[in-house]
Each structure stands twice: as C-alpha cells, then as structure tokens.
Amino acid sequence: MRETSHVRRTAGPKMVPRARGAVAYPVNALAMTPADWREHYGGQWDALVRARAVHDPHGILGRGHGMVP
Structure with missing residues (x-):
C-alpha cells in the first residue's frame, strides 16, 4: 500500500489508545498494516489464520483492510 498523507495523519492518533490496551473496530478509517x-x-492470531485457511482459502473476505494473514 502506498503511504498517503492521510495514512501519515491517522497513524499517530491510533497509537495512544493502542498503547493503553485499546483495540479498534476492524472496519474504520485508521490504516492498519x-x-x-x-x-x-x-x-x-494463529486461530484466525487457521480459520481463514479453512473457510476463506481464496482470501475473498475482508480484502482491502491490509490483514493478509
């Protein structure tokens, strides 16, 4: 993914809550690697990777969010 000014602007704000143990709803405006x-x-994570291999072997679900396990 090409970094844009939007990605640079939104990366900082997500780090403070994350440092305090918060997680984000997966479908939001914050770019995630x-x-x-x-x-x-x-x-x-490992359980998710196994489940995706079984239930979504072609990687169709959740494309575009940068997850790619």
Missing part, C-alpha cells in the same frame, strides 16, 4: 492486525488479534 499486517503487523497491526497481528497485534490487534494477539493470542488469537
């Missing part, structure tokens, strides 16, 4: 998604799901 695959590493952000992994942190968001924490200990459930």
Whole structure:
C-alpha cells in the first residue's frame, strides 16, 4: 500500500489508545498494516489464520483492510 498523507495523519492518533490496551473496530478509517492486525488479534492470531485457511482459502473476505494473514 502506498503511504498517503492521510495514512501519515491517522497513524499517530491510533497509537495512544493502542498503547493503553485499546483495540479498534476492524472496519474504520485508521490504516492498519499486517503487523497491526497481528497485534490487534494477539493470542488469537494463529486461530484466525487457521480459520481463514479453512473457510476463506481464496482470501475473498475482508480484502482491502491490509490483514493478509
């Protein structure tokens, strides 16, 4: 994903709540990287990856959000 001025402006505001343990509703205006998604799901990340492999083997669901497990 090409970084835009919007991405740069929104990256800072998401870090303060995240540092305090907050998570974001996945479909929002804050750009998230695959590493952000992994942190968001924490200990459930591996289960999510396995579930997606079974139930969404072609990666159709949730495209465009930068998750890509």
